[in-house]
Amino acid sequence: MVLEAGVGVNWFSSRVERKVVNGRGASFWNDRWIGEQSLTITFPQLFSLSLQKDAKVGDLWHLHNGVVSWNFNWRRDTFLWENNLMDNLLHLLRRVSLEEEEDEWIWLPEEGGMFSVSSTYKLLEEFMVLEDGLSVEEEEVFIKLWRNLAPSKVVAFSWMALMDRIPTRSNLAYRRILAPGEPCGCVLCGHGDKITTHLFVHCEVVVLIWRKVLDWLGINFITPRNLFMHFACWSYESNSSRSLKAFWLIWHASVWSIWKERNAKIFKNQSKNYDEVVDDIKALSWVWSSSKLRIASCLFYEWCWNLRECLKRRGCCGATRLFDCWDFSASFACCMLAVFFVPCVF
Numbered sequence: 282m283v284l285e286a287g288v289g290v291n292w293f294s295s296r297v298e299r300k301v302v303n304g305r306g307a308s309f310w311n312d313r314w315i316g317e318q319s320l321t322i323t324f325p326q327l328f329s330l331s332l333q334k335d336a337k338v339g340d341l342w343h344l345h346n347g348v349v350s351w352n353f354n355w356r357r358d359t360f361l362w363e364n365n366l367m368d369n370l371l372h373l374l375r376r377v378s379l380e381e382e383e384d385e386w387i388w389l390p391e392e393g394g395m396f397s398v399s400s401t402y403k404l405l406e407e408f409m410v411l412e413d414g415l416s417v418e419e420e421e422v423f424i425k426l427w428r429n430l431a432p433s434k435v436v437a438f439s440w441m442a443l444m445d446r447i448p449t450r451s452n453l454a455y456r457r458i459l460a461p462g463e464p465c466g467c468v469l470c471g472h473g474d475k476i477t478t479h480l481f482v483h484c485e486v487v488v489l490i491w492r493k494v495l496d497w498l499g500i501n502f503i504t505p506r507n508l509f510m511h512f513a514c515w516s517y518e519s520n521s522s523r524s525l526k527a528f529w530l531i532w533h534a535s536v537w538s539i540w541k542e543r544n545a546k547i548f549k550n551q552s553k554n555y556d557e558v559v560d561d562i563k564a565l566s567w568v569w570s571s572s573k574l575r576i577a578s579c580l581f582y583e584w585c586w587n588l589r590e591c592l593k594r595r596g597c598c599g600a601t602r603l604f605d606c607w608d609f610s611a612s613f614a615c616c617m618l619a620v621f622f623v624p625c626v627f
Contacts, residue, residue: 298387304338306384327366330355349379419509430573431533439536445477468546478507493559524592534566
């Protein structure tokens with residue numbers, strides 16, 4: 282019993298079923314609630330004779346002594362051949378089991394019929410893989426992408442960036458949101474196409490930002506050709522699960538900070554030099570790590586000066602949050618550093 286919720290191909294409505302129990306929420310003629318199509322299409326002649334074109338299923342049936350009967354009103358008496366159509370309709374309706382309980386929706390991709398974000402993501406991922414033809418390496422990147430401690434909205438943005446679904450100028454022009462003739466050049470370096478790969482990998486300003494971040498982490502690799510390979514390179518530079526989580530977190534912080542810098546220049550006419558953007562990345566990743574990474578007390582200046590040493594520390598007494606390990610003096614010193622040197626975090 283499926284209700285059609287749209288015209289044409291619709292990934293959502295084609296995977297939602299409405300289980301008709303009392304029928305008070307389903308249109309008898311217009312909704313596809315029994316069979317492969319609506320009764321309007323299956324029995325067009327009867328529909329044209331009906332005086333109940335807008336009736337719900339629940340308006341047309343009643344239960345008497347355990348037997349379901351149907352009440353139809355026609356604008357004239359039916360002809361003999363139309364009686365045969367009526368018999369076919371009643372024969373079809375005998376397949377329906379009706380009760381007094383309310384109708385309910387069923388989500389087909391999930392066993393048990395309950396809707397879940399996980400099953401929806403897997404469904405959409407299949408569409409995108411079929412459409413975009415992702416390689417094995419790119420699929421592995423997506424698997425690792427969500428195993429991250431960065432805020433969910435940041436990880437979701439990184440996912441959109443990898444799929445080239447963020448509102449860059451080139452994408453807006455492709456969707457005809459920008460007027461013809463609008464400039465599509467990069468606002469950070471002044472030239473180059475404003476596409477996702479250029480913005481996050483090949484822009485001259487962004488290359489300097491990444492170089493500063495890599496120097497801070499003590500790693501080095503040649504600038505890859507796209508964002509997928511860029512994320513993969515970071516995955517190969519760690520020697521422990523903790524440092525891997527920290528590197529992924531810093532990668533997300535870098536992508537997020539670059540995007541914020543791009544937006545600030547476009548919408549606020551504000552810009553920072555690459556050193557200031559790197560400072561933002563350090564501060565942002567430190568704030569995220571303070572509540573996510575299981576490491577002992579690590580002040581901001583330690584995070585900036587010797588990140589790897591911070592990652593070697595173990596949380597005291599099994600502490601799960603960095604703030605739980607601080608004494609008052611360390612907290613006060615950290616807050617003062619943050620206020621005077623990294624106001625962008627607050």
